[in-house]
Amino acid sequence: MNQNRKGGRVMPENDPKPRATQRSATPEAPASRPRRAAVREDYARTTRGVLVSVRSFFLADQSQPEDNHYVWAYRVRIENQGRESVQLMRRTWQITDARGRTQHVHGAGVVGETPVLEPGESFEYTSGTPLDTPSGFMVGAYHMVVPSSGEKFDVAIPPFSLDSPHQSGRVH
Numbered sequence: 326m327n328q329n330r331k332g333g334r335v336m337p338e339n340d341p342k343p344r345a346t347q348r349s350a351t352p353e354a355p356a357s358r359p360r361r362a363a364v365r366e367d368y369a370r371t372t373r374g375v376l377v378s379v380r381s382f383f384l385a386d387q388s389q390p391e392d393n394h395y396v397w398a399y400r401v402r403i404e405n406q407g408r409e410s411v412q413l414m415r416r417t418w419q420i421t422d423a424r425g426r427t428q429h430v431h432g433a434g435v436v437g438e439t440p441v442l443e444p445g446e447s448f449e450y451t452s453g454t455p456l457d458t459p460s461g462f463m464v465g466a467y468h469m470v471v472p473s474s475g476e477k478f479d480v481a482i483p484p485f486s487l488d489s490p491h492q493s494g495r496v497h
Contacts, residue, residue: 370483374407375442375469377482383489390459390491397487398453401435403467403480405442412441413448415468418482423458423492430465441472459491 369378380400387396405411418430433439440448454463465482 368483368485370481371406372480373478374405375411375467375480376402376404376406377467377480378402378404379483379485381463381485381487383487384453385490388489388491393457394455395457395459395487395489395491396453396455397489398451399463399485400449400451401482402447402449403440403442404447405444408444410441410443410472411469412439412472413467414439414470414477416465416482417468418463418465420454420456420461420463422456422461435467454487456487459489461487463487 367378367380369376371377378401382398382400384396384398388394403413413434415431415433416435419427420430421427435448436450436452438448438450442448462484463482464484467480467482468477469480470477
């Protein structure tokens with residue numbers, strides 16, 4: 326098992342403690358604070374044998390609703406269920422708030438890493454996003470390469486909801 330420096334882990338699928346030493350790329354509230362999170366279910370999608378699952382968390386202790394500042398963390402697991410090694414090179418996100426305004430975010434790797442996933446390995450990381458509305462959603466893609474051939478392909482990140490207790494009803 327390889328521990329990466331900035332919050333991600335590459336691990337074999339049969340690792341019994343896949344989140345035991347994971348560090349967050351975004352500060353999270355201490356576990357003892359019950360206000361910390363409204364936890365959403367996992368969202369998942371598989372593209373070319375690469376499974377991406379996401380779970381979002383509303384961070385009440387980092388949000389300031391009276392100032393229209395709402396913060397979420399999201400935990401992503403990328404699992405190579407295919408037969409060849411793949412490397413995550415870049416990411417693209419579309420982050421849409423409750424008013425329909427969309428931010429486009431592009432960058433190299435995730436949390437400072439460009440992980441190589443052998444068949445059966447997975448990589449997890451935690452990051453976050455602020456919005457000035459009490460809800461929204463995110464969707465995106467990881468831009469991958471097969472190291473042995475140089476073939477490039479995109480892996481879909483499933484759309485997932487950013488919900489908070491400050492919205493009127495669940496909208497996403």
